[in-house]
Amino acid sequence: MNQSTTYQDSSSRKLVILGAAESGIGAALLAKQQGYEVFVSDGGTIKDIYKQELAIHQIPFEESQHSMNLVLAADEIVKSPGIPEKAEIMKQVRAKGIQVISEIEFAYRYSKNSKIIAITGSNGKSTTTALTYDIFKRAGLDVAMVGNIGVSYAKQVATAPTEYYVIEISSFQLDDIIEFKPHVAILLNITPDHLDRYDYKMENYAASKFRIAMNQTGGDYFVYCQDDPVIMEHLETKPIISKLIPFTIMEPLKEGGYIENDQLNIQLNDGMGSEIVSMYDLALKGKHNLYNSMAAGIAGRTMNIRNEKVRESLVNFKSLEHRMEYVSTVRGVAFINDSKATNVNSLWFALESMETSVVLIMGGVDKGNDYSAVVELVREKVKAIVCIGIDNTPIHNALEKYVPTMVDTLSMQEAVNTAFKLASKADVVLLSPACASFDLFKNYEDRGRQFKEAVKEL
Known part of the structure; x- marks a missing residue:
């Protein structure tokens, strides 16, 4: 399927990409495809495999330095999530008033016709992303797993666009979104992590995570853990307008994911029944994986995937390398x-x-x-x-x-x-x-x- 469309007459726009790892290279390929004048700048060394990709696509780049005259000539900048705002280069970019976006935002620009399931949280993101992808794949959907796991979102959009994207997203990537809007946003948990990037304030980190839902409308879903005190506190003060679907292990719910009589249930008021699988039959063990399994199962059900396919995935899923x-x-x-x-x-x-x-x-x-x-x-x-x-x-x-x-x-x-x-x-x-x-x-x-x-x- 070809759903890429030119954005704001990109042929005359200069796009500078800061950072040449997976996300930066993906953004460069997509930008080149869309007709931007692209330049890639990395303050460190660039892996040979990435240099080869840039050379093959005739994309100019530099490593171990930032040529500020070229960087500050950009109409727009795609920033690596690893570059903090306090870095000297970002101070100069902000002073010049150049729009800065993340690779996630840039890729979204050219995949708005797809259904996007975005997953964030302090822990469990990769497992839940892989599990959600597995459910969609088993259901026969045209889906790609992208973001912090596997290939970058932008590269997938550039080289093999799909109808569904399951995306693992960090708070750093969410910090630089403007229009990015997932149809299903999943927030697993919020615990202290990376606080050095958020002035050591938990509320700043939580606000960053909640950006995943900031552009959602009433037809979208916000899936969240009802047992997480930080999430619940934030929800009370900053309401979300999309459809709220909680999950919990503490009590049965009228709508959402829950455990009752040792059964994992997902109730979405869609007439499909709620009982999915015995918690003892889940492939992924431990309380944290009950949460991950419920979140992934809810994502599947929002896309009308049948309970049998959700169950099949939750029972047979193989855990990811380096994660339990x-x-x-x-x-x-x-x-x-x-x-x-x-x-x-x-x-x-x-x-x-x-x-x-x-x-x-x-x-x-x-x-x-x-x-x-x-x-x-x-x-x-x-x-x-x-x-x-x-x-x-x-x-x-x-x-x-x-x-x-x-x-x-x-x-x-x-x-x-x-x-x-x-x-x-x-x-x-x-x-x-x-x-x-x-x-x-x-x-x-x-x-x-x-x-x-x-x-x-x-």
Whole structure:
């Protein structure tokens, strides 16, 4: 299908793209296709694979610098979500009054005829996005999974447009939208994360997340967790005009997702019945995945996907790499890779889902973590902590008194070998770092892959 349309006579407009990773390259390809005069500028080095794409499409670019005379000559700028407003380049751009948008906004400009399901939250975004995509795919819909997971939204629109887009979106991407409007907006939860980008104010971070619904109208859906106090507080003060569909594990609802008699129910007053599946049959275990499963199921039902297809997906879905990913069982000890857990809340969710004793591998670049939220779960479920990182002092200070054993290691192989020695039959060795990975690894994927390699060598 071809639904791209030229926007504001783009052929005479200069578009500068700041940042040349997945989203920046996608925006560049779409802009070139739409006839913009495009220039890509990255203050760091650009990966070879991305440089090749730019060269093939004859898109000029620079790396390891920003030529401000070219940047400030732009009619419009697409900014990488990784560039903070306090960066010097952004101060100059804002002073010049140039319109700045995110790649999400730019891609939306050329895909307004599609149905868009957008998913945000502090935790569970990737799993819920993949699960929603799986439901749509099984139902035979023409759908793509884009955003922070897989290919960028703009690249998909440029190269293989679809009727449905399931998009994982961060608060940083939402900060630079203007018209972006999903038909279904899902807000999973709001817990402290990235507060350094929001003046260390929780209300600023929450307001950023709620931007996902700011352009919605009465014919759209806002799907949200009724059990999240920050979401509920924000809803009270800043009402939303789209159709509100809550989900909860606390009580039955007249409309929304809920658990009753151990059954996951979705009631949308569409005559399709509410009972979907036993919570014990869900492929994804743990309380947090009850929420993720309800959110994805509601998204499916808003598109009139039959209960049987929703159930089929929720029962058979395979979890994503690095997100509570089962790796192997060695001599009775199970190994789970949750390398994507880069904050304390993700670690809480991981521990909450554990049903046996845990040897926990955690650590990395501490973002000023407050570990008090996991103290009770650590005391209850963790028999040993294996720290992996350059500086494990914050973990020692916060958790050492709650576990019988805590060991420091400096490589993934050492961490896995140590954890295996500390584990007994039927225990779980869980990699759930609660920290960023940049001290010893390229990124969380590299950390997760090294974990899996070390497990294979046991």
